[in-house]
């Protein structure tokens with residue numbers, strides 16, 4: 049008998065509105081643009097695009113990306129020797145852990161933070177230590193205290209990982225003042241900071257502050273970007289901005305030496321996508337669609353949820369971070385919610401050292417207006433009748 053093997057990672061259960069998802073809207077994946085970009089590449093430079101690629105990533109994408117980042121963010125474009133094309137932000141983080149850490153090293157992580165980045169770091173046997181955050185993002189004073197105390201104990205952390213812009217899961221963005229303070233601390237403590245910025249371009253009200261990477265004079269900030277959220281996760285393509293020294297270290301890794309640059313063909317297609325002006329267009333489409341969905345969800349939560357629930361309306365990204373009424377543990381409550389036809393991810397998964405029991409991560413990018421309203425209504429109903 050032939051087993052039916054899945055082609056895709058998500059698992060949508062019939063009858064449940066899967067607010068636990070973290071995917072872009074499948075209907076907004078730009079298939080026609082990919083057809084056009086792929087045709088350009090195959091007609092114009094098939095042999096180059098189908099060869100083993102340069103370790104750093106193909107020059108055509110690096111050049112397009114640098115110009116695009118400068119244009120999109122109103123910043124000086126990064127120098128090409130500060131860019132590495134990656135197999136997405138996850139692969140870049142994995143490579144950094146492999147090259148810059150040893151098993152048993154300590155890594156500081158923002159709490160709450162992207163739960164699967166915690167998994168990547170645990171794969172490398174890092175000891176994870178939480179640094180708290182609040183409505184202005186990572187608590188930089190708490191970070192300074194932790195760094196000072198670890199320095200006194202002769203146990204400096206190897207790195208700090210954070211999602212400063214439209215955080216997954218909280219949606220919160222680190223303020224400009226704290227970004228500056230963090231850039232200074234990184235320099236003072238010679239701390240490697242991994243700024244995972246995959247949602248930066250997806251703002252719905254006003255542009256976020258400049259990246260920490262762009263504010264830091266020292267070379268110890270590494271900024272990760274990805275095409276997963278702005279183009280398509282199936283590309284498995286992203287980028288790393290870092291000091292030329294760190295980029296060189298990655299470029300000399302065995303895996304790139306042996307196999308060449310990652311996802312070389314899709315990197316060519318992405319370069320053509322940018323060159324044709326399709327990426328800017330796609331981002332405007334996503335901003336408009338996701339802004340509307342965010343508003344629909346937030347209004348529906350307002351209408352249906354008990355008054356003692358709390359959330360901060362996210363200014364960008366994919367998620368609403370919902371705090372349930374006191375005494376409700378979101379993990380224990382999940383079966384009741386799913387029985388009522390709505391899911392979420394319990395908050396504890398986003399904390400490395402405990403916390404988040406009352407919180408739920410709720411996605412809004414993948415659902416229609418009707419589904420968002422119905423999901424909020426189901427959640428409200430089950431909370432009112434608990």
Ligand SMILES: Cc1ncc(COP(=O)(O)O)c(C=O)c1O
Pocket residue numbers: 070135136137138139162165211216244246273274275276281285286
């Ligand atoms: C903060 C954050 N970083 C990284 C990723 C994964 O990025 P990629 O698909 O580029 O590996 C995600 C996806 O949910 C994310 O939310």
